[in-house]
Every structure is written in structure tokens, then in C-alpha cells.
Amino acid sequence: MLKSRLIHPELAGALAAAGHGAKVLLADGNYPLSTRTPPDAARVYLNLAPGVVSVTQALEVLLTAIPVEAAEVMVPADGPEPAVFGEFRRLLGGAPDLAPLEREAFYAAASAPDVAVAVATGEGRLYANLLLTIGVVPPAPA
Numbered sequence: 666m667l668k669s670r671l672i673h674p675e676l677a678g679a680l681a682a683a684g685h686g687a688k689v690l691l692a693d694g695n696y697p698l699s700t701r702t703p704p705d706a707a708r709v710y711l712n713l714a715p716g717v718v719s720v721t722q723a724l725e726v727l728l729t730a731i732p733v734e735a736a737e738v739m740v741p742a743d744g745p746e747p748a749v750f751g752e753f754r755r756l757l758g759g760a761p762d763l764a765p766l767e768r769e770a771f772y773a774a775a776s777a778p779d780v781a782v783a784v785a786t787g788e789g790r791l792y793a794n795l796l797l798t799i800g801v802v803p804p805a806p807a
Contacts (some may be wrong), residue, residue, distance in 0.1 A: 734800030
């Protein structure tokens with residue numbers, strides 16, 4: 666039995682196998698996970714029903730398991746910034762800031778070989794895709 670907040674065995678194993686610089690995609694319910702992620706990425710399906718599990722719920726738990734050094738988001742071609750970006754910033758603690766990528770640039774980044782884990786969620790909000798870069802776990806003090 667694990668006492669960590671992250672208890673999903675497949676996701677925990679995929680994150681444990683990824684290292685510094687590897688990327689983790691948290692995808693909303695509209696994201697084409699099967700065609701816009703690299704073939705070697707571990708795919709984890711948390712999309713139980715519309716709205717369940719949300720990207721922000723998945724992010725909240727992921728942040729208890731991995732350090733994050735960078736975060737990228739898919740931005741709409743026009744219109745205001747999606748409200749979910751504020752939730753991402755709040756959960757990430759403001760650092761790192763969100764790097765905006767237009768749709769095709771985001772698809773290219775999420776399809777790159779350094780994407781180790783791709784998580785499908787039931788998130789219904791548009792543009793709620795988040796690409797995280799795993800940071801470094803500092804050594805324990807001596």
C-alpha cells in the first residue's frame with residue numbers, strides 16, 4: 666500500500682521510469698492522444714467520463730510526485746486566455762510560468778521523443794492541455 670497521493674500503478678511506474686528533462690502531457694478530453702504523442706510514450710487513460718478526471722485534478726496529484734521545471738500550454742489563435750491557465754499557475758505556484766504555444770507548435774512539442782508520459786483526462790474545458798518538463802530532485806541533506 667502506498668501512502669503517497671499518487672496511487673495509480675501505471676502512472677506511478679511511468680513517472681518513475683522518466684527522468685530529468687522528460688516531458689509529461691496532461692491532455693484534455695478533446696486532445697488526439699493516439700495520433701499526437703510519440704509511439705514510445707506511456708499512455709495512461711484517466712478519462713472515465715466527461716469532467717472526470719480533470720486536468721487540474723491530475724496536475725494536483727502529479728505535483729506531489731514530480732518536480733516541474735517548465736510548463737507549456739496550447740493557446741487559442743484568438744480570444745482571451747483560457748481561465749484554466751490561472752488554475753495551472755496557482756497549482757504550479759507561479760514557477761515555472763506557462764510558455765504559450767500555438768496549436769501546431771504544441772502538437773509538435775507533445776509528439777517529440779522526449780514526451781515520456783501522456784495522460785488522457787476527461788477534462789471538458791477547451792485548451793486545457795499542459796506539457797510539463799520534469800525537473801531535478803535535489804539530493805537529501807547530509
